[in-house]
Amino acid sequence: MIKEAKVEEIRATLEKAQTVILTNYQGLTVEEDTQLRKQFREAGVEYKVFKNTLVKLALKELGIEGLDEHLEGPVSIALGYEDPTAPGRVISAFVKEHKALELKAGLVQGEVYDLEKITEFASIxxxxxxxxxxxxxxxxxxxxxxxxxxxxxxxxxx
Missing domain, CATH: 1.20.5 (Single alpha-helices involved in coiled-coils or other helix-helix interfaces)
Structure with a gap:
């Protein structure tokens, strides 16, 4: 019952967001993670870490394919609601100084973007x-x- 509720919460969150960007946060220090979260808050971006299996179930419920392969290992999710380019801009700027954060893929208004496309989108x-x-x-x-x-x-x- 708890698992179903969490999947529903994730599904609603993904459905509401204009932009969803997956990153590998392994290697970030606590200080760097805190700094990243602050930058996300200032840009109006929600930053979450969910269990990969629950995200996969939520994506399946939404009928979204192509992100499962990127949901391996420690994955964090940046969600943009108002400004679809905000999550990508924050991550791109952060990655220039902190190489430990790795951009993986994304979902922009229902369309799956690979690393190249999401990097290009982030430059808008x-x-x-x-x-x-x-x-x-x-x-x-x-x-x-x-x-x-x-x-x-x-x-x-x-």
Missing amino acids: PPKEVLLGKLLGSLQSPISKFAYLVKAIAEKNEA
Whole structure:
């Protein structure tokens, strides 16, 4: 009964998350793990360690295939709810300084990503940065056009 409840909890958690990233945390010190958890909290990412067999059962219930092979050994799971790229960005930044953490695979909006795809996905900037770039690129031609119109008006006045 307890096992079924835990599988249901994991299934609901996986179903709710936009992004699920599996990592191998073996070799991290307690201090490094604490630092990683703090960075996840600040980014709005949930970080969990579940029994691999229970995660496999939950994935089977959800009809998700392709992650079972990555659920071997000590596996931690980073879950992104609001910003789908946040877990990957935090992990990628952390891995640069702490080689013990190893990215394994992920699940992004129901699609299984291998190591290469999840690494590429993690390099996408946050939504706010992308919106800022979009607004900047939209604003640039308008600014140039306004400057040109003003220059023409000033020339005609002279």
